[in-house]
Amino acid sequence: AQSVSQHNHHVILSEAASLELGCNYSYGGTVNLFWYVQYPGQHLQLLLKYFSGDPLVKGIKGFEAEFIKSKFSFNLRKPSVQWSDTAEYFCAVIRTDKLIFGTGTRLQVFP
Amino acid sequence: EAGVAQSPRYKIIEKRQSVAFWCNPISGHATLYWYQQILGQGPKLLIQFQNNGVVDDSQLPKDRFSAERLKGVDSTLKIQPAKLEDSAVYLCASSLTRGRTDTQYFGPGTRLTVL
Numbered sequence: 611a612q613s614v615s616q617h618n619h620h621v622i623l624s625e626a627a628s629l630e631l632g633c634n635y636s637y638g639g640t641v642n643l644f645w646y647v648q649y650p651g652q653h654l655q656l657l658l659k660y661f662s663g664d665p666l667v668k669g670i671k672g673f674e675a676e677f678i679k680s681k682f683s684f685n686l687r688k689p690s691v692q693w694s695d696t697a698e699y700f701c702a703v704i705r706t707d708k709l710i711f712g713t714g715t716r717l718q719v720f721p
Numbered sequence: 722e723a724g725v726a727q728s729p730r731y732k733i734i735e736k737r738q739s740v741a742f743w744c745n746p747i748s749g750h751a752t753l754y755w756y757q758q759i760l761g762q763g764p765k766l767l768i769q770f771q772n773n774g775v776v777d778d779s780q781l782p783k784d785r786f787s788a789e790r791l792k793g794v795d796s797t798l799k800i801q802p803a804k805l806e807d808s809a810v811y812l813c814a815s816s817l818t819r820g821r822t823d824t825q826y827f828g829p830g831t832r833l834t835v836l
Contacts (some may be wrong), residue, residue, distance in 0.1 A: 614763075614767040642821050653724070654764070654812065661822055700763050704821050708777065709754075711763025 613637060614703050616712035623691050623719050631686040633675075633701030633716050642704040643684040645675055646711075649697045654677070658686065671695070691719050723747065725828035727813050733791075733834045739801035739829060742831045746815030747792070749802050752776075754787055756812040764812055770796060771819055808835045 615634045621630060632670045635641060645657040658669025665677040684701060696719045701712040724747040734740050745808040748752050751772050756764035767786065770777040773793040781788070785804070800807055810830040814824040 620793075646824065656824050659822075659824070660758045675820075702763070706764050707819070707821065708769075709825060711765070713763050 613710045614701055614707050614712035616699075618715045619713070620716045621718070623717070625693055625721050626690050626720055627719075629688040629691045629695070629717070630684070631699055631701075631717070633684045633686065633712060634682050635684065635701075635703045637659055637705065638682075642678075642705075643675075643677060644702040644709070645669065645673070645684075645686050646696050646700045646702060648700070652697065654700070657686070665691050691717075693719050693721050695719050724813055725734070725813055725826055727811075727828040727831055730829060730832055731832050731834075733836065734803055735836050736805055737802040739799065740803055740833060741799045742811050742813075742833075744796045744798070744813030744828060746796075746813070747826055750815035750817055750826075751793075752816045752819050752823070753790055753796050754814040754816075755796070756814065758810040758812055758830070760809070769819075776789050776819065803833075803835045805835050808833055 616709045617632050643660045646654045648654045658667050660667045660677045665674050673688050678685050698714045698716050700714045702709050728743050753770045755767045758764040767781045768788045769776040770790040772792050788798045810832050812830045813828045814825040816825045
């Protein structure tokens with residue numbers, strides 16, 4: 611069973627548009643959630659993570675994500691994207707001490 | 722701080738050949754991971770080491786894949802013999818400990834093409 615679902619496979623935006631990428635996970639209990647980003651030609655790097663506490667998590671480069679337990683969601687947001695945000699974004703969850711990734715969302719931002 | 726190093730960056734082989742990948746984690750990181758990322762999918766954990774011991778290899782196809790981390794630092798992942806479906810990017814990652822809150826740092830990956 612798929613533990614992490616990212617329904618947007620490819621998103622195309624113009625600069626200054628707002629961004630929201632969906633992420634849903636499929637099991638209950640304590641959750642540790644992550645968003646990773648992979649810029650073209652670069653390695654995967656951590657954008658932000660949620661373990662407990664404030665469900666609104668701030669990450670690097672102006673990104674944030676909100677954990678909504680009742681919806682099993684951890685959507686990534688940015689109010690105004692830049693061309694440099696063009697990348698692939700992966701949501702991930704810790705399950706049985708393993709990091710389980712979604713299939714990724716490819717974001718293209720045009721100037 | 723130096724990141725996770727991997728080599729080679731690219732490898733092309735024919736099916737039934739063997740191939741090996743090398744990973745050098747961040748200095749001081751006790752935990753090392755190998756992931757397989759097939760095109761269009763997210764990375765999938767193959768094996769996890771804590772120092773030089775295997776913690777989890779439940780998703781490693783052991784009939785053809787093997788991995789070792791003999792001195793608790795560098796690691797090698799081997800495929801023998803390779804199949805077409807092994808074409809993927811092989812990622813190495815490391816973290817300070819096994820803790821759920823520890824961030825995993827990823828290397829650039831090795832892109833394997835099996836013809």
